[in-house]
Amino acid sequence: MALPSPRSRAASSPEESSASAPLPAGTLLPAAPDEAFERFVRLVRHQLSVPVALVTLVSAEEQVFPGAAGLPEPYQSERRTPLSHSFCQHVVASSEPLVIEDARRHPLVRHNLAVPDLQVVAYAGMPLVDADGRVIGSLCAIDSQPRHWTDTDLAVLTDLAGACSSELQLRIMTARAAQAADVAAREWRRTQQLLEERSSVAETLQRAMLPQLPEPDGLQMAGRYLPAHGNHRVGGDWFDGFCSADDVTVLAIGDTVGHDIAAAADMSQLRTLLRGYAVDRGEVPSDTMQRLDRAMVRLPVGAIASIVLARIEPAQPDGSRRLRWTNAGHPPPLLLRPDGTVDVLSTPPDMLVGIDPTRPRRDHATDLPAGSTLLLYTDGLIERRSTGQDIDVGIAALAATLGGLQELPVDAILDRVLALVRYDREDDIAALAIRVEG
Numbered sequence: 001m002a003l004p005s006p007r008s009r010a011a012s013s014p015e016e017s018s019a020s021a022p023l024p025a026g027t028l029l030p031a032a033p034d035e036a037f038e039r040f041v042r043l044v045r046h047q048l049s050v051p052v053a054l055v056t057l058v059s060a061e062e063q064v065f066p067g068a069a070g071l072p073e074p075y076q077s078e079r080r081t082p083l084s085h086s087f088c089q090h091v092v093a094s095s096e097p098l099v100i101e102d103a104r105r106h107p108l109v110r111h112n113l114a115v116p117d118l119q120v121v122a123y124a125g126m127p128l129v130d131a132d133g134r135v136i137g138s139l140c141a142i143d144s145q146p147r148h149w150t151d152t153d154l155a156v157l158t159d160l161a162g163a164c165s166s167e168l169q170l171r172i173m174t175a176r177a178a179q180a181a182d183v184a185a186r187e188w189r190r191t192q193q194l195l196e197e198r199s200s201v202a203e204t205l206q207r208a209m210l211p212q213l214p215e216p217d218g219l220q221m222a223g224r225y226l227p228a229h230g231n232h233r234v235g236g237d238w239f240d241g242f243c244s245a246d247d248v249t250v251l252a253i254g255d256t257v258g259h260d261i262a263a264a265a266d267m268s269q270l271r272t273l274l275r276g277y278a279v280d281r282g283e284v285p286s287d288t289m290q291r292l293d294r295a296m297v298r299l300p301v302g303a304i305a306s307i308v309l310a311r312i313e314p315a316q317p318d319g320s321r322r323l324r325w326t327n328a329g330h331p332p333p334l335l336l337r338p339d340g341t342v343d344v345l346s347t348p349p350d351m352l353v354g355i356d357p358t359r360p361r362r363d364h365a366t367d368l369p370a371g372s373t374l375l376l377y378t379d380g381l382i383e384r385r386s387t388g389q390d391i392d393v394g395i396a397a398l399a400a401t402l403g404g405l406q407e408l409p410v411d412a413i414l415d416r417v418l419a420l421v422r423y424d425r426e427d428d429i430a431a432l433a434i435r436v437e438g
Contacts, residue, residue: 007286009184016206022060023083023089023092023143024058024136024221025060027064028130029064030064030066030081032079033079035133036067036068037055037067037164038066038067038069038169040055041053041067041069042069042390044140045070048141048156048200050142050143051070051143052069052141052142052143053070053139053141054069054071054088054138055068055128056125056138056140058088058089058091058137061082062080062081062083063080063083063086063088063089065079065080066079067164070142072119077118077353084113085113085117085372087109087116087120087123088140091125092136092137092138093189095127097125097136097154099125099149099322100123101121101149101397103115103123109322121143121145121146122146122147123140123141123142124157125140125141126158126160128164128168129168129169130165130168131168131169131173131176131335132370137168139161143379147157151402154399182395183336196425200433211240211242211271213241214243214249218319218436219321219435219437221433221434222414222432223414223432223433224431225238225239225428225429226380226422226430227423228427236255236267236428237254237255237256237378237429237430238253238270238271240271240428241432242275244282244311245279245281245282247314248282248311248313249312249434250309251308251310251311251374253307253330253377253431254271254330254378255305255380255428255430256303256304257304257305266303266305267305269299269301269403270305270353273292273295273296274288274309278309281284284308284324284326285311285324285326286361289307289326290357290361293354293361294357296357304352304353304354306330306352306379308326308328308330308333308376309325309326309328310323310325310326310374312323312374319369319436319438320368322365322367322368322369323366323368323374325365326362326364327350328348328350329350329352330345330378331377331379331382331395332344332347332349333374333376334374334377334398335372335373336372336373336374336375336402336403336405336406337369337372338371338406339404340399342399345364346400347364348362350362369438370437370438371406371435371436371437372431372435372436373405373406373410373433374436375413375431375433376433377429377430378429379391379394380427380428380430381394381418381429382394382395382398383427404415410433410434413433414433417431
């Protein structure tokens with residue numbers, strides 16, 4: 001900010017009032033020596049050959065001197081005076097320089113107590129400007145004798161006041177930057193706390209949503225869930241397994257659109273509805289899925305999901321089991337046979353749930369030989385959008401990985417198939433493995 005002309009107050013009318021702007025509520029710096037501003041007063045004394053020089057900051061209550069040289073005691077040590085002893089208040093109030101040759105004759109300050117107490121007779125004060133363009137003090141030269149201030153004197157004082165203002169502005173901006181950094185640090189800590197709280201809630205929600213798989217005679221079961229990202233604890237992919245009233249093991253796996261807490265809430269509703277419909281009815285999977293379609297319209301449940309719903313019937317005399325399933329737009333199950341080969345149980349998929357409840361659904365059936373393993377999974381295990389890998393390629397790769405693992409326990413099989421995506425996944429993943437013991 002450009003300082004006003006140094007002569008702008010030197011030729012003031014004797015009757016001119018100094019009151020034009022309110023004084024600041026407080027001072028930027030305390031009443032204590034500050035080495036940076038002490039240097040400015042030394043330069044003023046040297047360049048203008050004056051006995052007293054001050055860097056003065058003015059408030060509505062007092063003035064303080066972070067830079068002072070030549071004041072009588074106790075003022076030099078105390079570094080403050082009331083406004084009754086202040087010429088610099090007029091510089092701040094007017095936002096202009098104040099140049100006085102003989103204060104004893106000047107109507108603005110002739111009754112000011114600085115004249116008798118501080119021996120202020122000749123005074124030249126230049127505004128000190130803060131980072132917001134406000135005048136908050138003065139850099140002044142003082143003589144105890146009348147003095148004519150030359151243009152050179154005032155030009156030097158103006159230049160030094162500009163440099164002193166720059167130092168003040170740097171202090172202000174540094175303090176503001178530190179304050180902003182402190183605020184940012186507090187906000188960051190608060191954000192981290194909220195994330196931790198959210199993570200804790202999500203982990204609790206996940207634990208509540210992941211089922212306790214049954215242990216039916218003759219079947220081994222294991223399930224896994226991996227979120228899309230490490231900071232997401234819960235999402236829209238899910239699996240379920242339970243035993244129905246007719247001694248059938250019911251299996252379900254689904255992928256609800258989204259992978260956040262909202263998707264998890266949708267998933268929870270779908271899973272609960274499926275459980276309620278399937279647990280005490282001996283109907284085929286397609287009938288249960290159609291109940292779900294109708295319920296989503298009537299309740300309503302605002303979700304779209306792909307689901308495989310399956311029933312594993314009681315063991316036949318040869319140890320095999322009959323599998324019946326319906327597929328609502330979901331990737332096909334894989335069957336690992338006892339000889340290590342893998343069948344992809346591909347069928348024309350029906351419509352996703354949550355789109356059209358009037359569309360018919362179909363049932364499919366196959367035998368599960370003793371020693372075989374059924375793998376249900378969501379598309380996060382087989383699809384790579386970033387690399388353009390489509391689902392068919394992913395299914396083939398998964399089948400190749402699964403092949404030859406027939407001797408491993410179901411937990412170990414899931415470890416193998418999930419290993420390739422454990423640190424590189426773009427979507428939630430749920431997987432369910434069921435071994436027919438033989």
